[in-house]
Amino acid sequence: MTRFSANLGFLWTDLALPDAIRAAKVAGFDAVEFHWPYAVDAAEVRAALQETGLPVLGLNTRRGDVAAGENGLAxxxxxxxxxxxxxxxxxxxxxxxGAGAVHVMAGRAEGAEARRxxxxxxxxxxxxAGPDRIILIEPLNPWDAPGYFLSRTEQAAEIIAEIGSPNLRLMFDCYHVGRTEGDVMGRLRALFPVIGHIQFAAIPDRGAPDHGDLDFAPVFAEIAALGWQKPLGAEYKVSGATEDSLGWLRSLARV
Structure with missing residues (x-):
């Protein structure tokens, strides 16, 4: 069965983070992941994780001055x-x-100096990070993140190859890849050796994965066939109560 991680940057945002972790456990998720949890004391988060037994897969670096439009600094x-x-x-x-990965956010930039x-x-x-923690980089589509330095998977793969560090991996978000490049299945197969985490949301509205232009049942089946074993990150936007958006969880878990 496919396993899933609740991205608490989008799910249960009406709850304090420790309570959101508990809600994810009750809903049947196998793990959690965060965007920017820094306002919450790590001890409170750790206590909720220990209480529920859920692992935390990763979190993001800060974006910088969000009010000024910054979306990463690196x-x-x-x-x-x-x-x-x-x-x-x-x-x-x-x-x-105990998070296994950190996503280093590039920010809005372009050109050779930005790349360097x-x-x-x-x-x-x-x-x-050392050998026990993964560093992730993620291409973001230009509609949600205009001007973001990293926008395509081949660009990310080139950077990963140039650095050559075994703990630098690609965060493959099916939503962003689908919006920008279209061929989600083909890109998954081609990039599988460098992928460190996989996320998903409906295309094109970034909602729950039970609708939209991409049928996730064959996508998840292909991911399993490739040998992926970690939970997949549910990073989709909800309108209303998160619980009301979870109809997909049971059916797609059976893939």
Missing amino acids: ALPGREAEARAAIDEALAYAQAV TFLENLRHACAA
């Missing part, structure tokens, strides 16, 4: 000190709660 020339502080903070929080900056900051992240 590819911004001249902001290296802030970017590395955000990476170190994320790794420390991940260590405190991103690679240098990723090298710092990979070295600081």
Whole structure:
């Protein structure tokens, strides 16, 4: 059976994070993952994780000045000190709660200098993470994240190959890949050796995966056939109560 992780950046956002973890357990999820949990004391999060027995798969580095439109720091020339502080903070929080991965957010940037900056900051992240924690990079589609440095999977794969660190992997979000590149199944097969986490949401509205342009039953079957064993990240937007959006959970878990 397919297993799922609840992304609590989008699910149960009406609850405090420890209570959202408990709600994910009650709903039948096998793991959780976070966006930016830093306002919550790590000890409270760790207690909820221990109570429920749920592992936490990962979390993101801070975006920077969100009010000013920032969406990550790691590819911004001249902001290296802030970017590395955000990476170190994320790794420390991940260590405190037992998260297996940190997604290093690139930010809005372009050009050769941005690429050089991103690679240098990723090298710092990979070295600081050590062998037991994964660093993830994720291409974001230009409609949801205009101007984001990393927008296509081949761009991410080139960076992963150039750095050559075994703990640098691709966060493959079926939603972002589907919006930008279209061929989700083909990209999954081609990139499988460098994937560190898989997420999903309906295309094109980023809702629950029970509708839209992509049928997730064959996608999840293909992921299983490729040998993937970790929970898949449910990172979709809900309108109303999260519980009301979970009809897909039972049917797609049987894939």
